[in-house]
Amino acid sequence: xxxxxxxxxxxxxxxxxxxxxxxxxxxxxxxxxxxxxxxxxxxxxxxxxxxxxxxxxxxxxxxxxxxxxxxxxxxxxxxxxxxxxxxxxxxxxxxxxxxxxxxxxxxxxxxxxxxxxxxxxxxxxxxxxxxxxxxxxxxxxxxxxxxxxxxxxxxxxxxxxxxxxxxxxxxxxxxxxxxxxxxxxxxxxxxxxxxxxxxxxxxxxxxxxxxxxxxxxxxxxxxxxxxxxxxxxxxxxxxxxxxxxxxxxxxxxxxxxxxxxxxxxxxxxxx
Amino acid sequence: xxxxxxxxxxxxxxxxxxxxxxxxxxxxxxxxxxxxxxxxxxxxxxxxxxxxxxxxxxxxxxxxxxxxxxxxxxxxxxxxxxxxxxxxxxxxxxxxxxxxxxxxxxxxxxxxxxxxxxxxxxxxxxxxxxxxxxxxxxxxxxxxxxxxxxxxxxxxxxxxxxxxxxxxxxxxxxxxxxxxxxxxxxxxxxxxxxxxxxxxxxxxxxxxxxxxxxxxxxxxxxxxxxxxxxxxxxxxxxxxxxxxxxxxxxxxxxxxxxxxxx
Numbered sequence: 174x175x176x177x178x179x180x181x182x183x184x185x186x187x188x189x190x191x192x193x194x195x196x197x198x199x200x201x202x203x204x205x206x207x208x209x210x211x212x213x214x215x216x217x218x219x220x221x222x223x224x225x226x227x228x229x230x231x232x233x234x235x236x237x238x239x240x241x242x243x244x245x246x247x248x249x250x251x252x253x254x255x256x257x258x259x260x261x262x263x264x265x266x267x268x269x270x271x272x273x274x275x276x277x278x279x280x281x282x283x284x285x286x287x288x289x290x291x292x293x294x295x296x297x298x299x300x301x302x303x304x305x306x307x308x309x310x311x312x313x314x315x316x317x318x319x320x321x322x323x324x325x326x327x328x329x330x331x332x333x334x335x336x337x338x339x340x341x342x343x344x345x346x347x348x349x350x351x352x353x354x355x356x357x358x359x360x361x362x363x364x365x366x367x368x369x370x371x372x373x374x375x376x377x378x379x380x381x382x383x384x385x386x387x388x389x390x391x392x393x394x395x396x397x398x399x400x401x402x403x404x405x406x407x408x409x410x411x412x413x414x415x416x417x418x419x420x421x422x423x424x425x426x427x428x429x430x431x432x433x434x435x436x437x438x439x440x441x442x443x444x
Numbered sequence: 445x446x447x448x449x450x451x452x453x454x455x456x457x458x459x460x461x462x463x464x465x466x467x468x469x470x471x472x473x474x475x476x477x478x479x480x481x482x483x484x485x486x487x488x489x490x491x492x493x494x495x496x497x498x499x500x501x502x503x504x505x506x507x508x509x510x511x512x513x514x515x516x517x518x519x520x521x522x523x524x525x526x527x528x529x530x531x532x533x534x535x536x537x538x539x540x541x542x543x544x545x546x547x548x549x550x551x552x553x554x555x556x557x558x559x560x561x562x563x564x565x566x567x568x569x570x571x572x573x574x575x576x577x578x579x580x581x582x583x584x585x586x587x588x589x590x591x592x593x594x595x596x597x598x599x600x601x602x603x604x605x606x607x608x609x610x611x612x613x614x615x616x617x618x619x620x621x622x623x624x625x626x627x628x629x630x631x632x633x634x635x636x637x638x639x640x641x642x643x644x645x646x647x648x649x650x651x652x653x654x655x656x657x658x659x660x661x662x663x664x665x666x667x668x669x670x671x672x673x674x675x676x677x678x679x680x681x682x683x684x685x686x687x688x689x690x691x692x693x694x695x696x697x698x699x700x701x702x703x704x705x706x
Contacts (some may be wrong), residue, residue, distance in 0.1 A: 226578050228574065251580075255577075255578055255579065256579075256580045258578065260578040260579075262571045262575055263571070264571070266570060266571035266572050266575035267572075268572055268575075268576075269567075280579050280581075283579070283581050283586075284580065
């Protein structure tokens, strides 16, 4: 019987060179859920997605997807697993030399022997799901940021994956595109029976659509809970993040020596 | 001070050796993953259009002008010895042995090599290569190998066209403009140019240049830091490194190919 958890991360530590980024992360994503990973910029959220996708290997701990330990898979095993994953990159990462249609058809042509007629129907269905069937023949350069993100979403679900990962899906979008993208993530997760992992720092938009939230700070999970629990949380870090306060556990000032010392006044206190 | 200089030197050396090792592994990975480039030859043909066909204008025009200059300069020198009928031989041998492969390769490095590096570098910077990996498609097999073989196939064809245009340029200047005897021009050329020693060796040279330029261009693009400065630096390095590689390889190949000839 398959486990209820699609993604299980246990005790994962990872660093770039001597700089530790993750220091012992434990996280699970249940099947059919939208799970958000939040935290300030540079806290290691995208690194977590790369660990789940097998692009990097953890220094310690295990990352399991659908019961398989990602770091232990060889290239064939990893590619087999990735066919069941979709990934939405921060700015879409559409192939700029291909039309919208060809971008969405890319995986179908690479991984299946479907006839072109069937591929056409599938691509139009996926594009219709994100509201961009009419843009099939446009080139990526002709799309707005929000449209590019939606095309990338259609491409990510082309092979009907079990897991879709979103890297900052709300970054740089206008309010309408923001709402559209958020609703699409929720709707596609429910209708296609996916599991969605959303890395974001857009609190308000993501709390509208997620089932569970993890907060990452300084390489560890500092808070977790449902959207309502997070809204009601009185943990200083969560409070600062949810309410967008400039100073708090995440300081406004980058660590520096005393301000007065820097100005040559002497005897000052730290900024 | 001295300690820091030594540390810097050591660091640079280690970085250089590490990069050489990475480049070698990259080159072998491209060879190992070349199956797709031949199984789905359409991918390679498409890249031949971008690297080869789009380089045609600069290659043909340059070839014509180089041949015309050779005609003028050659006539001037040969006239001194009263052997201006040998102009055809001089133009043809200069082109098929040296100028064709080398100048075409230098132009190819500037036109196609820089474009390949910029394209691959930008694909990396905009996460297109990562996206491909996450879609379980190997970018080395799907993106890099077809471009490599397209460059290797295109380069000798471009060099041959460069030489042909050069001969035409020499003919226009030598025969049509200056008035060298047309029969002597072609007949001497035909008897002096050896298919195996001159033409095939020229083709071999240009194929080797094609391997070097395309491999350097692809590696620089793949290894470029994913920033604007990173891609621009990689593009510059492609042109500089591949031009130097062409000239150095030309000397080595020439030493092997023509040392026994009269």
